[in-house]
Amino acid sequence: MIISRQKDKEDLLRHLEGKHKVFLVGCGACATVCKSGGEEEVSQMQEWLVSTGREVTGSVVIDEACHIMRAGRDLRHNRSAVGEADALMVMTCGAGIQSISSHTEKRVIGALDSLFLGNVRRLGQYEEKCSLCGDCILNETAGICPVTNCAKGLLNGPCGGMEEGKCESDRDLDCAWMLIYERLSRQGRKGVFARVVPAKDWGHRHQPGRHKIR
Amino acid sequence: MSKLAEKLIAGEFVVTAEVAPPKGVDLDGVLATAACFPPEVVAVNVTDNQGANMRMAPLVVAALLHQGGVEPVLQMTCRDRNRMALQSDLLGAAAFGIKNLLLLSGDHPRFGDHPHARGVFDLDSVQLLQAADRLTAGQDLAGRPLAGSPAFFGGAAVSPQAEPFELMFQKFRKKVEAGARFFQTQAVFCEAPLTRFMEQAAPLRVPVLLGVLLLKNARMARFVHEHVPGVRVPEHLIDRLDGAADPLEEGVRIARETVRLARRHCQGVHLMTLGCEDRISEILC
Numbered sequence: 001m002i003i004s005r006q007k008d009k010e011d012l013l014r015h016l017e018g019k020h021k022v023f024l025v026g027c028g029a030c031a032t033v034c035k036s037g038g039e040e041e042v043s044q045m046q047e048w049l050v051s052t053g054r055e056v057t058g059s060v061v062i063d064e065a066c067h068i069m070r071a072g073r074d075l076r077h078n079r080s081a082v083g084e085a086d087a088l089m090v091m092t093c094g095a096g097i098q099s100i101s102s103h104t105e106k107r108v109i110g111a112l113d114s115l116f117l118g119n120v121r122r123l124g125q126y127e128e129k130c131s132l133c134g135d136c137i138l139n140e141t142a143g144i145c146p147v148t149n150c151a152k153g154l155l156n157g158p159c160g161g162m163e164e165g166k167c168e169s170d171r172d173l174d175c176a177w178m179l180i181y182e183r184l185s186r187q188g189r190k191g192v193f194a195r196v197v198p199a200k201d202w203g204h205r206h207q208p209g210r211h212k213i214r
Numbered sequence: 215m216s217k218l219a220e221k222l223i224a225g226e227f228v229v230t231a232e233v234a235p236p237k238g239v240d241l242d243g244v245l246a247t248a249a250c251f252p253p254e255v256v257a258v259n260v261t262d263n264q265g266a267n268m269r270m271a272p273l274v275v276a277a278l279l280h281q282g283g284v285e286p287v288l289q290m291t292c293r294d295r296n297r298m299a300l301q302s303d304l305l306g307a308a309a310f311g312i313k314n315l316l317l318l319s320g321d322h323p324r325f326g327d328h329p330h331a332r333g334v335f336d337l338d339s340v341q342l343l344q345a346a347d348r349l350t351a352g353q354d355l356a357g358r359p360l361a362g363s364p365a366f367f368g369g370a371a372v373s374p375q376a377e378p379f380e381l382m383f384q385k386f387r388k389k390v391e392a393g394a395r396f397f398q399t400q401a402v403f404c405e406a407p408l409t410r411f412m413e414q415a416a417p418l419r420v421p422v423l424l425g426v427l428l429l430k431n432a433r434m435a436r437f438v439h440e441h442v443p444g445v446r447v448p449e450h451l452i453d454r455l456d457g458a459a460d461p462l463e464e465g466v467r468i469a470r471e472t473v474r475l476a477r478r479h480c481q482g483v484h485l486m487t488l489g490c491e492d493r494i495s496e497i498l499c
Contacts, residue, residue: 151322151324151333152292152293152319152320152322152333152335152338153335154319154335154338154339155338155340155341156338156339156340156341156385156388157340157381157384157385157388158381158382158385159319159338159339160318160319160371160372160373160376160400160443160444161321161322161443162376162381162443162444163376163443163444164377165377165378168321168322168325168443169322169324170324177381178378178381181378181380181381181384193384193388196340196341196344196388196391196392197340197341198341198344199297199336199337199341199344199345199355200336202336
């Protein structure tokens with residue numbers, strides 16, 4: 001899931017300058033789970049905008065705002081409310097914001113910061129788990145990603161900064177390589193320690209990326 | 215072949231030391247220090263932005279040492295450069311006649327004087343060893359042929375006391391497999407963990423230079439014990455420094471004992487004297 005967080009209201013006010021009528025967009029997927037852009041947050045945002053003297057012309061929570069066609073369809077269903085607005089305030093991750101901005105020439109104000117791809121431990125407590133590197137070695141690392149969880153993203157074992165299983169960059173963090181080593185040991189296999197992992201192929205991360213998988 | 219390589223291959227007990235490039239452009243200090251090492255010091259490490267603190271490029275300092283007749287060990291970390299820059303610097307080093315390398319991951323930027331820098335780590339230390347090995351074989355990491363290849367003698371670091379031992383040792387083994395021809399260790403002060411490490415390492419048949427750190431006083435010893443990963447200073451040594459009339463003198467004595475320990479177990483020593491380079495002869499006697 002994309003973990004996101006609402007921008008400061010002060011920051012939003014700067015972007016809202018001169019915009020009196022706003023159409024609100026939320027997302028039914030990640031932003032709903034993160035409680036940063038679901039039904040509830042869209043409604044709170046509406047109240048706040050009204051409290052600043054603005055008019056909200058309408059709102060929609062799209063099932064998955066990153067779905068470009070679906071986002072377009074939902075905006076068309078709200079054609080007149082969108083048309084009346086000076087700006088659209090979009091409470092989704094960066095992919096959602098761009099999905100919306102590809103369907104309108106109006107000013108789009110992103111209300112969230114997208115933080116990372118991660119998992120939810122409990123509400124408000126998230127863990128970054130994946131760097132979307134496109135060259136996954138999780139099968140050899142007992143399902144723990146060193147690219148993301150090692151402070152240096154090392155591929156062949158811990159650095160010299162590991163101290164009693166803790167990370168050099170933050171002694172409160174477990175060394176990812178320690179976790180990998182322990183789980184592999186429990187599973188009775190060598191995994192990534194059985195080979196020298198060569199230099200990583202970062203070619204999958206070349207920007208800008210456009211991917212056709214089928 | 216470098217003198218360091220020759221002596222290690224010949225099975226001689228080898229001594230290396232280290233200098234840090236200046237933070238600035240004044241080279242007088244580092245060149246003077248390097249020039250006054252006693253003849254037992256075969257090669258001198260030049261550190262690479264050590265502790266993630268920005269200093270002059272070690273490649274330049276190593277080249278100047280080499281020109282001045284001091285054999286350098288060029289340290290290179292993966293923190294600041296991607297694989298292209300690292301290989302390109304390695305080729306540059308070869309052009310200056312630099313052969314000895316110490317290839318490291320590098321400290322996290324968080325600890326240094328540029329804590330907001332983006333750490334690169336495009337390669338890790340094992341992969342950088344592979345890169346140096348490939349270059350020596352006449353190819354770059356992408357498999358392209360080189361017009362003339364370097365003749366590097368690539369080394370790596372190891373912390374014999376890091377725990378868990380087996381996890382540390384698996385990385386050590388990978389470094390050997392990736393082409394490490396010698397090791398310099400993190401500072402070690404006790405025999406038992408060293409014996410254990412050297413016994414396990416023996417079948418891999420790669421020379422190990424024991425890291426000997428000059429403890430200047432009890433406060434420094436405690437700091438090292440508590441804050442330097444993989445380094446343990448036993449309480450009885452801290453007590454000795456604490457009770458000594460001249461703590462530095464006692465530190466030299468401890469270093470001398472550690473060198474003797476190395477003579478029994480290792481193929482050499484790597485001296486870290488931190489500004490007290492004038493005491494090296496005493497440490498070695």
